[in-house]
Amino acid sequence: LDYDTVLKKVTELTTHVLSSDNCWLEMINHSTRSSEIKSWQGLKKPSPEKKTDKDENGLSHWVVQNKYSILINSVSKDTRARALKSRERDLNSLLAVPLISKGDVIGILYAAKKTEFGFDNEDREMLQAFANQATMAIENANLLKESIERERLAQELKVAHDTQLKLLPKEMPRFNGLDIGGVCMTANEVGGDYYGFVSLDDSHLGILMGDVSGKGISAAFYMAELKGIAEAYGKIYRSPKELLMQINSVLYRNTDRQTFVSLIYAIFDLEKNQVIFSRAGHCPLLIVSGKTGKLQALQPPGIGLGLDEGPIFNRVLEERKLSLQMNDVFLFYTDGVTEARNPEGIEFGEARLKALLEKSSQKSAEEIRQDIVEQLVNFTSTAKRHDDLSILVVKKTG
Incomplete structure (x- = not known):
């Protein structure tokens, strides 16, 4: 039986065995210090609001604190049942027994009758014995529920992971003059990193990298939507700013307000030897000059996609134009790189990434990528990674 069915069965059997007029099962949440009626029979108000442990004079608080049952044969004369009597006026005798697991009260099983002196100590002992058996059944059902939930989440992550891999380019483009x-x-925990390429013509290549907020299947879904929009509009709008404005307009209409995307888009123009780019709330673009070996981090203004309908986004967004010279190195990355942590909780950081890029800038794009990945793996060691990390290295070669 599943968890909810077990809870319902407990109150049904209690009502039948004790011939009670009313029965309910109140489950305790120790993390939130509250309780809630999960199953009931015969209550006038079958779905009361959650109660907190602030009611120190109430029945629930007494049972939880004492870990012992209550037998009340005249409800109106017991101050602990005052709140219950005001809500259920026709209840006059009551039994309440704790469900105890590993020393903690995880629930309270109640049985009530309209007549006074409706229960005796034999009923009390019988209900406590039944509650002990019910506790094991509830715990087993809860373990099954948690197992099913873990399996569902694992399956969702697998679907999201497979979807993400299918959306990413299977290989790097071969473009004359760029490595x-x-x-x-x-x-x-699958995130929403994405990178892609827009081949505009023989001398123009568009490169984009984004990071969808959130994780799991929803992030993968929005990543697929981003890829579709970028590929559809990328060949229409030859200005990075114009493209990002169009993507933002579509995403804002089709995503919830809790979801946004950081994105950077650059067009490498090998005809004029220049790079034009815009960034929508994404990580800085790191560039090492092939001539001087100096590094600069460019971070022109721009807010994330999907945060604003258009007026603010369009006004803030800027487009930058750079000269493109032999051996210039460009690094596009997501925040999973700089926020990667080692076992001590220390982040890899932007300073470490910059120093590594400067040191490796004389190498090929693939060798630079390998150096960064190797350093990240060594740095994080055994620490669990909670976010995707993406790297794109572009080097001018001809």
């Missing part, structure tokens, strides 16, 4: 290396390392 490209990239990777997306998915976390145990």
Whole structure:
């Protein structure tokens, strides 16, 4: 039997065995310090609001504190039952027994009758024995419920993981004059990292990298939507700013307000040897000059996609134009890189990433990518990764 069915069965059997007029099962949540009636028979108000443990004079509080049963044969004369009597005026005798697991009261089983002196100590002992058996049944049902939930979440993560891998490019594009290396390392909890390419013509290549807020199947779904929009509009709008404005307009209409996307989009123009890019709340674009070896982090204004309908987003967003010279190195990345933590909880950080990029800038794009990944793996060691991390290295070669 499932968890809810077991709870219902407990109150049904109690009502039948004790010939009670009313019965209810109140489950205790120690983490929130509250209780809630989960199953009932015959109550006038079968779904009362959650109660907190602030009512120190109430029945529930007494049972939880004493871990002992209550037998009341004249409800109107017992101050602990005052709140119950005001709500259920026709109840006059009451039994309340705790459900105890590992030393804690996890629930309270109540039985009540309209007549006074409706129960005796034999009823009390019988109900406590039944409650002990019910506790085991409830715990087993709860374990099954948790197991099913874990299995469902595992399946959802697998679907999200598979979806994410299908959306990412299977290989780096071969583009004359550019050397490209990239990777997306998915976390145990699948996030929404995405990168892709828009081949505009033989001398223009669009590169985008984004990070969808949230995790699991919903993040994968929005990532698929982002990919579709970017590919559809990428060849229409040759301005990064214009493209991001269009993507934002579509996403705002089709996502909930709790979801947003950070994104950076750059067009490499090998005809004019320039790069034009805009960023919507994404990580800075790191660039190492092939001429001087100096690194700069560019972070022009821009807010995340889907946060604003358009007026604020369009006004804040900027487009930058850079010259493109031989051996210039560009690094696109998501915050999973800089926020990766070691076992001591220390973040990898932007400073460490910048230093590594400067040191490796003479190498090929793929070698630079490998250096960054190797350093990240060594740094995080045995620490569990909670976010995806994505890296794209682009180097001007001709």
